[in-house]
Amino acid sequence: MIRWIRKYEGWFGASGAICIAIGLYFGLVASPPDSYQGEVVRIMYVHVPFASTSMTAYGVLTVASLWYLWKRDPIIDNLAHATAGIGVFFTSGALFTGSIWGKPTWNTWWTWDARLVSFTILLLILIGYLMLRTFIEDKEREARYAAILAIVGAVDLPIVHFSVEWWRTLHQPLSISQRGVAIAGVMLYPLIFMSVGFYLLFTYMVGVRTQMLYLQQLLEAKKGRLLGEVHL
Amino acid sequence: MKGFYIRWGGLIFVGLWIVAVGTQRYNRDVRPLTPEQVLKDHSDGPVRMLGMVEAGSLRKDPATSQMLFSLMENGQRIPVVYQGNDPDNLREIKTLVVVGVWDDAAKRFVAQDIHLIPNYGFIIAAYLVMIPLALFLFMMERRVRLLYNEIKQSKLYEPEVGEFE
Numbered sequence: 001m002i003r004w005i006r007k008y009e010g011w012f013g014a015s016g017a018i019c020i021a022i023g024l025y026f027g028l029v030a031s032p033p034d035s036y037q038g039e040v041v042r043i044m045y046v047h048v049p050f051a052s053t054s055m056t057a058y059g060v061l062t063v064a065s066l067w068y069l070w071k072r073d074p075i076i077d078n079l080a081h082a083t084a085g086i087g088v089f090f091t092s093g094a095l096f097t098g099s100i101w102g103k104p105t106w107n108t109w110w111t112w113d114a115r116l117v118s119f120t121i122l123l124l125i126l127i128g129y130l131m132l133r134t135f136i137e138d139k140e141r142e143a144r145y146a147a148i149l150a151i152v153g154a155v156d157l158p159i160v161h162f163s164v165e166w167w168r169t170l171h172q173p174l175s176i177s178q179r180g181v182a183i184a185g186v187m188l189y190p191l192i193f194m195s196v197g198f199y200l201l202f203t204y205m206v207g208v209r210t211q212m213l214y215l216q217q218l219l220e221a222k223k224g225r226l227l228g229e230v231h232l
Numbered sequence: 233m234k235g236f237y238i239r240w241g242g243l244i245f246v247g248l249w250i251v252a253v254g255t256q257r258y259n260r261d262v263r264p265l266t267p268e269q270v271l272k273d274h275s276d277g278p279v280r281m282l283g284m285v286e287a288g289s290l291r292k293d294p295a296t297s298q299m300l301f302s303l304m305e306n307g308q309r310i311p312v313v314y315q316g317n318d319p320d321n322l323r324e325i326k327t328l329v330v331v332g333v334w335d336d337a338a339k340r341f342v343a344q345d346i347h348l349i350p351n352y353g354f355i356i357a358a359y360l361v362m363i364p365l366a367l368f369l370f371m372m373e374r375r376v377r378l379l380y381n382e383i384k385q386s387k388l389y390e391p392e393v394g395e396f397e
Binding site: 017021024025028029033035036037038039040042043046047050089090093096097100101103104201204205208209211212215216218219222 | 243246250253254257262320321347348349350351352354355357358359361362364365368369372373375376379380382383386
């Protein structure tokens, strides 16, 4: 699997960078301002990709955790661990950009809105996942408990997604749903480029971090073997 | 490691290019002038002027359907006449950007379009969040390369054939 990551990660990184560059150009330069929000609408092109990628990151974490509990493959555990680390960055990014967008549009940095609260809980679950992994000495137990926590925490995913439908919230409802697409085409294209770019970037980052965790463990194991040999 | 630094140098170059294009567009299409600058410069072409619609000044001319109001900024007041699409955002004591030309004969600003305040500070702040993400990726990639080198140099580990090629 590590060999596969090393072989294809560059393609994900390069295509992600190209998509983001195109998305940035269209989002910041070519697309028009919104009639109600004005220029501030351009925050959407970075906020929405951050948010959707963080949801995807948690989805990947859940699947990887289930896969680990089934197969007990340490590399899958590395993948889950890497996804959580990257997920923290994307989830924090979504909250930061959302807060910055909220100030000029809602006149507040933060409000106790269902979408915002459920999203913050998602971030806390991810941070809790990473903290749990630092508390347990035994690697196998650490991986198992973390996988269980990730699977239990996945209950927050549908709450985050449907919070704007289930409750009366300040956050706008889903722009792309079964009801149709509520974004003008000229604004949709930069959003699609940025979102695809962020997904590819996320895949690339997970690949890099999975390798990093795998190599760290490999090096620790080798050094451990060396010490064992010395002491014997 | 050389290729790694060259790649990141290229990425920084592309990033700076996007910043330059964005700044150019901001200066050309977004950055507004104050009423004082408009009165001083007397530009022939259309300009963007930022100011607050003075309380009690907004009225509609029934004969021409034009909207008449005064735009204020730093104590300077400019009479503005606007005839265009239904201006949803045009309200008293609201800060707006009007796009148009200064009519020196009539001593008033003829607006063709009305926009909200650009608020570019918020936009820049939101996009700056991508910098820590890039730094995080840089640190991870660098660490991976260092780990590969460390493992490669370690005499304990014998890589599989073709693993590090």
